[in-house]
Amino acid sequence: MKFKLAITFCLLLSNIPNGSTEENINKDKMAHLSNQIFDELVAIRNDIHNHPELAGKEKRTSKIVEDYLLGLGLEVKTGIGGHGVVGILNGSKKGKKMAWRADMDAALHVFDNKLNHKPQVAHICGHDVHTAIGLGIANVLSKCKDDIIGTMYFIFQPAEESFEGAKAMIEDGLFEEIQPDEVFGLHVFPTEIGTVSSKPNELFAYQRRIKLTFDNTIDQEAFSGFFQEILEGFIRHNTNSEPWSLDYLTDPLEGLSNPNTIYDDYFILGSNVSTRFEKDKTSFECTYYETDSTRLNSMTRRISDLVIDSEFGKSYINTSFTAERPTVINDPKLTDESLSILKKLYGDENVNHFYGQMPYSNEDFIYYQNEVPGVMFLLGASNKEKGIYALPHTSEFKVDEEVIKIGVNYFSTFLVEKINNNKS
Numbered sequence: 001m002k003f004k005l006a007i008t009f010c011l012l013l014s015n016i017p018n019g020s021t022e023e024n025i026n027k028d029k030m031a032h033l034s035n036q037i038f039d040e041l042v043a044i045r046n047d048i049h050n051h052p053e054l055a056g057k058e059k060r061t062s063k064i065v066e067d068y069l070l071g072l073g074l075e076v077k078t079g080i081g082g083h084g085v086v087g088i089l090n091g092s093k094k095g096k097k098m099a100w101r102a103d104m105d106a107a108l109h110v111f112d113n114k115l116n117h118k119p120q121v122a123h124i125c126g127h128d129v130h131t132a133i134g135l136g137i138a139n140v141l142s143k144c145k146d147d148i149i150g151t152m153y154f155i156f157q158p159a160e161e162s163f164e165g166a167k168a169m170i171e172d173g174l175f176e177e178i179q180p181d182e183v184f185g186l187h188v189f190p191t192e193i194g195t196v197s198s199k200p201n202e203l204f205a206y207q208r209r210i211k212l213t214f215d216n217t218i219d220q221e222a223f224s225g226f227f228q229e230i231l232e233g234f235i236r237h238n239t240n241s242e243p244w245s246l247d248y249l250t251d252p253l254e255g256l257s258n259p260n261t262i263y264d265d266y267f268i269l270g271s272n273v274s275t276r277f278e279k280d281k282t283s284f285e286c287t288y289y290e291t292d293s294t295r296l297n298s299m300t301r302r303i304s305d306l307v308i309d310s311e312f313g314k315s316y317i318n319t320s321f322t323a324e325r326p327t328v329i330n331d332p333k334l335t336d337e338s339l340s341i342l343k344k345l346y347g348d349e350n351v352n353h354f355y356g357q358m359p360y361s362n363e364d365f366i367y368y369q370n371e372v373p374g375v376m377f378l379l380g381a382s383n384k385e386k387g388i389y390a391l392p393h394t395s396e397f398k399v400d401e402e403v404i405k406i407g408v409n410y411f412s413t414f415l416v417e418k419i420n421n422n423k424s
């Protein structure tokens, strides 16, 4: 009943003449529809937030998603690559096919304000918010499907935190079930609420966790120090201060939004060297972040050579990676086009072109981008006035829940603009 009333409203607004541009009607309509479902989406977000599920275990969350999409009248496919769900919305005519992706899993986190310091499963990366926004966009667009020329796919992905979900969905035939021409998605970000950011090409730094393995004749303490020194020798960044904090990321002069950002060229360590013992072997691991893909391979070789040529060389077995993660690479043309559409809709002041690559983060959205041109957006979810300002995966992480309404509104409008202006 609620659903039918909303459709009526949507069509009525489409008929408003009064000299308004089609774009403005579209914007007002989307804002109204997004407001209308805000409480419902907050309740869904809170439910998912209070029942966090780890990567690969998103059974309950995916059922919520499935039921919601079915309730909107979408065609729904489930069990893709584990708990992956896809909703399909056909517009009034055939046209461009576009996908919106949201991730559903929570993560393990040690909250430092808790006495026992045991890791807990929690939504400390905002994927509960991404799911709520994805459902909201599906809702708004389902009420406007007569205005849509083309097909919208909504991908709800499991296991992003383990970097397995996107890959698993694709290997399980995602792109045989659906054939999008373009794919979009977002991650909440500690910029101010109401802003959206992105950049062409690499969005984050490349992340590696290197592992050097030796036989047990190795002097662990001595090598650990030596290895740490080798890695520190590679450190490079455009500042003498300690720049890797939240305030620097969002700083107007040094942060990601300034063309002269300190985040466009660096190598930094993400951890200290840690030692692991396995039967007759000892291994040493360390995580690092590099902005320049071309440096990664030669660096591995140089590290191995330095070790082999050292006093520790006789115990050396091999070099491998326990994590070798590609970064999100936004299609340059599609990114520029998308940021222009968002600027036209929501003003230059609310849309940031980023220049640097964010450290200490990554996203498996790249696996879709390897198949289809795609853009990942960073949606501002902080509100300093309300004291909400923290990076994902920290104990303080929080979002202003208004971000759900803004995300639904911005990207519903964006997707309709994008799909209807790209008739194929």
Ligand SMILES: [Zn+2]
Pocket: 125, 126, 127, 160, 187, 392
């Ligand atoms: Zn995340």
